[in-house]
Amino acid sequence: MANRVVILGVGLHPFGRHPDKSIGDMARVAALAALKDAGVPYKDVQAGFCAHVNQGVAAGLRTFGQVGMTGIPITNVELACASSSRAAMLAADAISTGIYDLAMVIGVEKMDRGLLSGVGGREGGYNESMGINLMPALYAMWAQRHMHLHGTKREHFARVSEKSHRNGALNPNAQYQKALNLEDILNSRMIADPITLYECSPTTDGASAVVLASEKRAQQHTAHPVFLDTWVGGTPQYVRGEPELSEGPNAVLARKAYDKAGLGPRDVDVAQVHDAFSPGEVFLAEELGFCPVGEGGPFVWEGNTEITGRIPINTDGGLLSRGHPIGATGGAMITELTLQLRGLAGPRQVEGARTALMHNAGIGGVNVIVLKR
Amino acid sequence: MPETSTTPKRVPMRGAHLRLTEGEEPALEGCRCPQCGDVFYPPRSICLNCYHEGLDSIALSRRGTLYTFTIARMSLPGALVTAPYVIAQVKLPEGVIIPTVLTGIDPESVQIGLELELVVEKASVNAEGAEVMTFKFRPA
Numbered sequence: 001m002a003n004r005v006v007i008l009g010v011g012l013h014p015f016g017r018h019p020d021k022s023i024g025d026m027a028r029v030a031a032l033a034a035l036k037d038a039g040v041p042y043k044d045v046q047a048g049f050c051a052h053v054n055q056g057v058a059a060g061l062r063t064f065g066q067v068g069m070t071g072i073p074i075t076n077v078e079l080a081c082a083s084s085s086r087a088a089m090l091a092a093d094a095i096s097t098g099i100y101d102l103a104m105v106i107g108v109e110k111m112d113r114g115l116l117s118g119v120g121g122r123e124g125g126y127n128e129s130m131g132i133n134l135m136p137a138l139y140a141m142w143a144q145r146h147m148h149l150h151g152t153k154r155e156h157f158a159r160v161s162e163k164s165h166r167n168g169a170l171n172p173n174a175q176y177q178k179a180l181n182l183e184d185i186l187n188s189r190m191i192a193d194p195i196t197l198y199e200c201s202p203t204t205d206g207a208s209a210v211v212l213a214s215e216k217r218a219q220q221h222t223a224h225p226v227f228l229d230t231w232v233g234g235t236p237q238y239v240r241g242e243p244e245l246s247e248g249p250n251a252v253l254a255r256k257a258y259d260k261a262g263l264g265p266r267d268v269d270v271a272q273v274h275d276a277f278s279p280g281e282v283f284l285a286e287e288l289g290f291c292p293v294g295e296g297g298p299f300v301w302e303g304n305t306e307i308t309g310r311i312p313i314n315t316d317g318g319l320l321s322r323g324h325p326i327g328a329t330g331g332a333m334i335t336e337l338t339l340q341l342r343g344l345a346g347p348r349q350v351e352g353a354r355t356a357l358m359h360n361a362g363i364g365g366v367n368v369i370v371l372k373r
Numbered sequence: 374m375p376e377t378s379t380t381p382k383r384v385p386m387r388g389a390h391l392r393l394t395e396g397e398e399p400a401l402e403g404c405r406c407p408q409c410g411d412v413f414y415p416p417r418s419i420c421l422n423c424y425h426e427g428l429d430s431i432a433l434s435r436r437g438t439l440y441t442f443t444i445a446r447m448s449l450p451g452a453l454v455t456a457p458y459v460i461a462q463v464k465l466p467e468g469v470i471i472p473t474v475l476t477g478i479d480p481e482s483v484q485i486g487l488e489l490e491l492v493v494e495k496a497s498v499n500a501e502g503a504e505v506m507t508f509k510f511r512p513a
Contacts, residue, residue, distance in 0.1 A: 124388075125388025125389070126387065126507065128451065128452065129452060130473070130507065130509075131445060131448065131454045131458060131460065132460055132472050134445055134447070134449055134460065137443050137460045140443035140460075141441040141461075141462060142441070144442060145441040191445075192443040192444065192445050192446065192447075195443075240411060240468075241468045
């Protein structure tokens with residue numbers, strides 16, 4: 001039987017604008033925090049996985065190298081906005097099959113100001129010349145379809161951002177720590193109908209680090225482990241005549257994760273979902289099975305995803321408020337859920353959380369992870 | 374003496390899969406699998422349904438319906454269109470979805486289900502003097 005994998009340590013470099021810092025500077029802060037949290041020295045780490053998207057050649061060496069030079073294998077991992085959750089899954093694969101006892105994931109990104117972009121890479125041509133490569137437009141078109149089919153209102157989407165900003169105000173590592181009311185959000189500049197500026201995740205500089213260990217190794221350090229229990233990843237699958245209406249095969253992978261973990265949506269106490277733009281949480285509330293298809297709008301509107309709601313989502317502010325340094329985001333999701341399951345999330349704590357679900361998506365690549373206490 | 378021509382050569386913009394045959398109405402070019410019949414846009418080499426290699430090039434229907442859309446309120450650097458403009462997905466009778474932009478309609482009045490038709494426009498002239506053609510959709 002495969003070894004269980006423990007999330008032994010987590011750490012972040014605060015998310016925000018850090019033009020004066022290198023990726024190595026930010027990675028070092030996150031990595032040292034995670035190692036301290038884990039209670040292990042760097043020399044015990046047997047493998048490093050560095051998640052980033054646009055940081056150039058050998059970013060793994062430039063980040064892990066800031067912490068030490070112990071000769072370990074280091075692998076760079078890229079899956080767009082889902083890079084560091086995929087890096088954690090690769091580390092977990094290796095630990096569960098007995099290759100390593102202790103591995104570390106660093107996620108890091110420095111980004112340009114402006115909106116998230118780059119759907120088509122830098123290929124140019126029709127989509128670029130005709131202005132189609134506008135990232136929020138993709139979410140906006142799915143949102144329009146959702147409104148058409150299910151009567152969802154733009155206020156429902158805006159509610160996601162209102163809740164995220166309220167949660168972000170409770171998170172000292174968040175890029176935005178200021179609550180916004182619904183009118184602020186609805187009246188901010190329209191970007192792509194129905195998505196306004198305050199319904200778009202920002203571009204962000206930041207780093208996350210996660211130390212993963214085999215259950216046996218973890219026993220030396222903690223009596224109350226949080227497990228990376230189940231992880232599944234995938235990419236879109238062709239279905240005749242069925243265009244994609246969200247960022248990847250979310251529902252399929254969620255079902256797989258639930259089956260593998262031996263639980264269902266009702267067993268989840270707290271979740272992290274990929275809210276790159278506010279409609280994301282509405283779609284994912286449905287796709288992850290928290291509410292019936294088509295009812296995500298009212299479900300969010302009624303407060304079910306608040307910290308005190310039926311299924312708290314993005315308690316740390318999510319991509320919208322915590323920020324979205326694309327290579328570091330998955331690690332930040334793991335960090336928040338680990339704190340929640342340890343009962344150490346402070347004013348954001350979900351009472352008695354024991355089981356958590358995480359969804360991280362990157363231009364079609366999707367990871368769904370179950371964490372258990 | 375330079376040669377003069379009343380109909381300059383027309384070529385599709387890269388990524389705009391247009392069939393520009395002289396004497397025929399311009400159309401988008403898709404492909405159909407000779408084995409299972411599935412149709413694809415943009416054209417591809419291997420069938421996503423049955424993995425047959427070597428698909429037949431076909432001219433797609435010039436008319437379709439609006440599947441979904443948004444009004445872009447900001448212009449992208451280097452783009453030929455300026456805000457506000459309508460980014461759209463158009464569903465053709467063959468079942469394929471075409472990402473495109475709309476023209477000839479007030480953005481505020483656009484609704485899902487709208488009947489649309491293909492329109493071909495000159496985007497630029499290339500170094501060889503050929504007209505580089507792009508496409509949009511407009512109300513039918």
